[in-house]
Amino acid sequence: MSLIVCRDLVKTYSMGETDVHALRGVSLTITAGECVAIMGASGSGKSTVMNILGCLDVPTSGTYELDGVDVSTLGANRLADIRNRKIGFVFQNFNLIPRTTARENVQLPLFYRGIPSREQQALALRALERVGLAGRERHHPSQLSGGQQQRVAIARALVTNPILILADEPTGNLDSQASREIMDMLTRLNTQEKMTIVLVTHEPEIAQYAHRVITMKDGIILSDRPVAESQASPVVMEQAGG
Amino acid sequence: MNLLAMTVLVAFRILSRHRLRSALTMLGIIIGVGAVIAMVSIGQGAKAAVQAQIATYGTNVITVYPGSINVSGVRTGLGGAVTLTSADIEELGKLPHVTDVGWSRREAVQIVHENRNWFTSVNGVVLGYLTIRNWSLDAGDLFIQTDIDAASKVILLGKTVVDNLFLPGEDAIGATVRLKNIPFRVVGTLAAKGFDSRGTDQDDVVFIPFSTAERKVMGTKFIGSIGAGFLSAEAPEYMDQVAADVKRVLRQRHKIRGDQDDDFTVRNQLDTVKLQEGTSESMTLMLLAVASISLLVGGIGIMNILLVSVTERTREIGIRMAVGAKRRHILLQFLVEAVVISAFGGLIGVVIGVAGAKVASNFAGWPTIISSHSMFIAFGFSALVGVFFGLYPANKASRLNPIDALRYE
Numbered sequence: 001m002s003l004i005v006c007r008d009l010v011k012t013y014s015m016g017e018t019d020v021h022a023l024r025g026v027s028l029t030i031t032a033g034e035c036v037a038i039m040g041a042s043g044s045g046k047s048t049v050m051n052i053l054g055c056l057d058v059p060t061s062g063t064y065e066l067d068g069v070d071v072s073t074l075g076a077n078r079l080a081d082i083r084n085r086k087i088g089f090v091f092q093n094f095n096l097i098p099r100t101t102a103r104e105n106v107q108l109p110l111f112y113r114g115i116p117s118r119e120q121q122a123l124a125l126r127a128l129e130r131v132g133l134a135g136r137e138r139h140h141p142s143q144l145s146g147g148q149q150q151r152v153a154i155a156r157a158l159v160t161n162p163i164l165i166l167a168d169e170p171t172g173n174l175d176s177q178a179s180r181e182i183m184d185m186l187t188r189l190n191t192q193e194k195m196t197i198v199l200v201t202h203e204p205e206i207a208q209y210a211h212r213v214i215t216m217k218d219g220i221i222l223s224d225r226p227v228a229e230s231q232a233s234p235v236v237m238e239q240a241g242g
Numbered sequence: 243m244n245l246l247a248m249t250v251l252v253a254f255r256i257l258s259r260h261r262l263r264s265a266l267t268m269l270g271i272i273i274g275v276g277a278v279i280a281m282v283s284i285g286q287g288a289k290a291a292v293q294a295q296i297a298t299y300g301t302n303v304i305t306v307y308p309g310s311i312n313v314s315g316v317r318t319g320l321g322g323a324v325t326l327t328s329a330d331i332e333e334l335g336k337l338p339h340v341t342d343v344g345w346s347r348r349e350a351v352q353i354v355h356e357n358r359n360w361f362t363s364v365n366g367v368v369l370g371y372l373t374i375r376n377w378s379l380d381a382g383d384l385f386i387q388t389d390i391d392a393a394s395k396v397i398l399l400g401k402t403v404v405d406n407l408f409l410p411g412e413d414a415i416g417a418t419v420r421l422k423n424i425p426f427r428v429v430g431t432l433a434a435k436g437f438d439s440r441g442t443d444q445d446d447v448v449f450i451p452f453s454t455a456e457r458k459v460m461g462t463k464f465i466g467s468i469g470a471g472f473l474s475a476e477a478p479e480y481m482d483q484v485a486a487d488v489k490r491v492l493r494q495r496h497k498i499r500g501d502q503d504d505d506f507t508v509r510n511q512l513d514t515v516k517l518q519e520g521t522s523e524s525m526t527l528m529l530l531a532v533a534s535i536s537l538l539v540g541g542i543g544i545m546n547i548l549l550v551s552v553t554e555r556t557r558e559i560g561i562r563m564a565v566g567a568k569r570r571h572i573l574l575q576f577l578v579e580a581v582v583i584s585a586f587g588g589l590i591g592v593v594i595g596v597a598g599a600k601v602a603s604n605f606a607g608w609p610t611i612i613s614s615h616s617m618f619i620a621f622g623f624s625a626l627v628g629v630f631f632g633l634y635p636a637n638k639a640s641r642l643n644p645i646d647a648l649r650y651e
Contacts, residue, residue, distance in 0.1 A: 056564060056644045077568050084566020095561045095648065099259065109565040117244060156565065 002065075003163065003196050004030040004053060009062035011048050011219075022048040023059070024219040032163070035190040035197045037210035042202070045219040047168065050200045054087055054166045055079045067163055084109055088157025090186075092169035094149040096141040096156075102128060103137035106156045113160070127155040131185065147178030154185060165189065167199040171206055183209045246574070253579040256551075264583060267547045270540025271587030271627065272594060275620045278533040279595020282616040284602055285529065287609035289522045296514055298435045298444065300376045302478055304485050305509040306331070306471040306492070326506050327466035328368075328452070330495055331473070337487045339480035340473050344370030345452065347469040349460050353448060354420040355407040362403050364421060364448050365469075366455020374472045377449075382415040382430030385451055389429075393453035397426040401434040401445035421459055426450065439514070478512060485510045537623060540587065541631035544580055548635035552576065559639055560647025573640040580632020581625055588624025592617050 011023040023045050030036055040046040051057035052064060055071055058079075064072045071082060089095075096105045106124035128137050131151040141149050150170060157165050167186060171179035187209050189195045199210065207213050208227060215223045257264040308326040328345050335343040346367045353360050365371075368390055377384075380401065389396050399407070399414060408414050417428045435444040456462050475484045485508050492498075492506050552559070559572055596612055603610040 051645050054564075056648070080563065080566050080568045083564060089564050091648070095557070095564070097558050097561055108562065111245075111248060112562070112566040112568070112571055114245060117248070 001032050002029050003032040003034075003067060004028070004198075005063075005065040006052075007063050009049070009052060009059045009064065011045075011052065011057070012060045021219055023052075025062070026216075026219070026221055027062075028214065028221065028224065030196065030198065032196050033190070033194045034212060035187065035210045036199070037207035037213045038198065038200045038216060039202060039204070039207050039213055040216035040222075043218075044216040046200050046216050048219075049216070050166060050168050050198070053164075053198060054089060055082050080112075084113055085160060086163050088154075088160065088162040088165045090150065090153050090157050090165065090167040090170045092172035094141070094146075094153045094173070096149055096152055098142065099140055101138050101140060102133060102144070102152045102155075105141070105152055106159050108156065109160045123159055124155070127159040128152070130158060131155045145178070146174050147181055150174060150178070150182050151185070154182070158189070163196060165195055165197045167197065169201055170199060171201070171203070179206070245571075246578075249575050249578045250582065252575065253582045256579060257582060263547060267543050267583055268540075268587030268590065270536065270543045271584050271624050272540075272591040274533060274536030274540050275588045275591025275624050276594035276598060277536060278529060278620050279592055279612075279616060280598035280602065281529050281532070283595070283599035283610040283612045284608055285522065285525055286611040286613060286616075287603070289518075290611055291609045292439065292518055293515075295436070295439055296511070296518065298376060298438065299511060299514075300374050300472070300474065301511075302475040302481055303374055303511045304473045304475060304481060304488060305511075306334075306473070306488060307507045307509070308467075308469070309503070309505045309507050324464040324467040325496055326468055326471065326492075327464070328468055328471075329466050330492060331468065331471035333495065334471070334473055334488055334491060337473075337484060337491065339476040339484055341476050342370050342374050342474045343472065344368050344372070344374050345468040345471045346371050347452065347455055347460060347467070349455075351421050351459070353403065353407065355417060358407050360403055360406040362400075362446050362448055364450060364455070364459065366452040366460065367449050368452045371472055372449070374474045377435075378433045380431045380433045382428070384430055385449075390451045390453055393457050394451060395424060395426045395454060395458070396429045396451065397421075398430045398432055398449040399428055400432050400447040402443055403446060403448055404431050421448075421450075424458060439518075481510055481512045533620075533623075537627050540584070540624075541627040544583055544628060545631040545635060547583075548576060548580055548632060549638070551579070552635050552639040555639075556642065556647050556650040559642050560644055560650065563642070563644040564648060569640040572642075573636045576636035576639050577629065577632045580636065581628035584628030584631075585621070585625040588621045591624065592621055595620070 006026060006028050009023050009026040010021075013020045013022060026045070026049060038046045038049060048057070052059050053066075055066070056079075058074075059072055062072065063070055066082065067086060069082075071079065074082070083089075097108070103121065103124045106127050107120045110120040110123055125134075125137060128134060131154050133148060133151055133155065136144065136148065141152070144152065165186070170186065171182055174182060183206060186197055186199070190197050197210075199206070201207055210227060212224070212226050214221055306326065308324065331343050331345045334340065344367065346365045348363050348365045350361065351364045353362055353364070369385060369387065372384055384398065385396060388394070397419060399419075404414050407419065408417070414428050414431050418425045419428060420426070432445070438444050450459065473484065473488065475481045488508050489504065493504065496505055498504060562572065596617070599610040599612055602608045
């Protein structure tokens, strides 16, 4: 079943007098349960795709269907609802709210969903347990290591049981040890809990964790192939990485 | 409810994180509300004091004075006419809604007791006068009707006169004092009234029966001629009507034709009260102006700090939006912060204002009245200021684009 169906996504930003064409027609389909990596250099349009997939932005033209719903024409409030219920975000810089405990950070999406406070706390604690942070619920982000902060962020993404997890450079600010842990955790969510994961990265080794790698350049998809194949053609990789 | 309670909690936490900043932001509101509460308390205290002073004149009193007459083109000024008589006033007593009448005639005399003497004003009065003008006894007795009928040589002394004619501890009741060499027996001393609204000592006075004054002390050019007549009305709402009736009846009795001037003057106590109320109204308006200016300044302070806060917390707003906060959630959050600042400031302002009023009454001796009414209004207004000045920053925060907010450094 197709979870994500994008057709001819175009995104144009106007910067004063000149128009910047971030996306020039991107079509892609992602099936539920997939683990997809989107690669490309900065300016390739991968972040724009990510923002549109995450309902943080709407395309200038083209359609985006998420879970059978055309979201490309929805208003801000409906998009907020979809982000709240269907999508979990993991960002490069963790994006936790400072001076707020790990549990409260994880509770945040539940708070905006309007569920009772007691239930919020119970669900948040369970999510923290799942990412191996039981006992750290009272810590503030500044009291946690980078890897731990990213795990809080993953707990926050998981707590609502989303159908899609979007990870934007999830290991960009982590050392290799922590990177491996975070990627193991994400792959486990994919293999064991059949969660659909889309991750954006410019690091080939991180992309290896995915089953399918989409490479972008200058606002279009350059290649879209399973991981085994992309490993077999290092030429493409180099091109994509450059 | 859950959402609102949580939002208030978060607002408190954020504000307590920046204690100095929050306190300084509140200062404008605190000063504004505090000043208003203190000033209103002092103002209301002063108003009550003046009203009490007006009440010493008596309640619902209408006063009739003889007017000016024109003698061959020379106008005599107020009181020049001798045509206002006790009979006129007695007649006025039959008007509807008039409960009591009285009259008096005054002269300045030297009053002597043994080797002491004092220059004061002697008033020939009837019993109705003493009732209407609210005179009460300190010691002894008031006149009785027989004193008036028989023109007895009895006298009532005001506090100031007692103080000047008698030594401390000396009993005035039963003593003999002399007016124009006529001996009078002191039957009573009067309770002090203090100064009237024009600053005259109301206690520097002595009373003798009207008949005694007319026949034995002052003499008269016109039988029954009086210095002033007094009527008390049943209730304040009848006073204008009674005053109009008095005018009509007197014109009739004095045979004054349509275009001629009155030979009397009618004073309605309500006019004095209204004058006073007018003064306190303009005072209230001024207070209101001061209050609104300080609340305005306080509100701008809140708006300013909230704009800074929105900028500082742009990333946080982006995160909240990414996990599903809607515009109204963000709007509510900043609005609640603004209201918490202003309402909290208002609360502190009320406390400081009340304390200030207490200090004023304890140390400066000013009468103050602290009304819960003004406290609620001031507090309510400060909360409204929060809503009003919080709206712009909150709206600005809620309109942020989630992507821009997330990427904000």
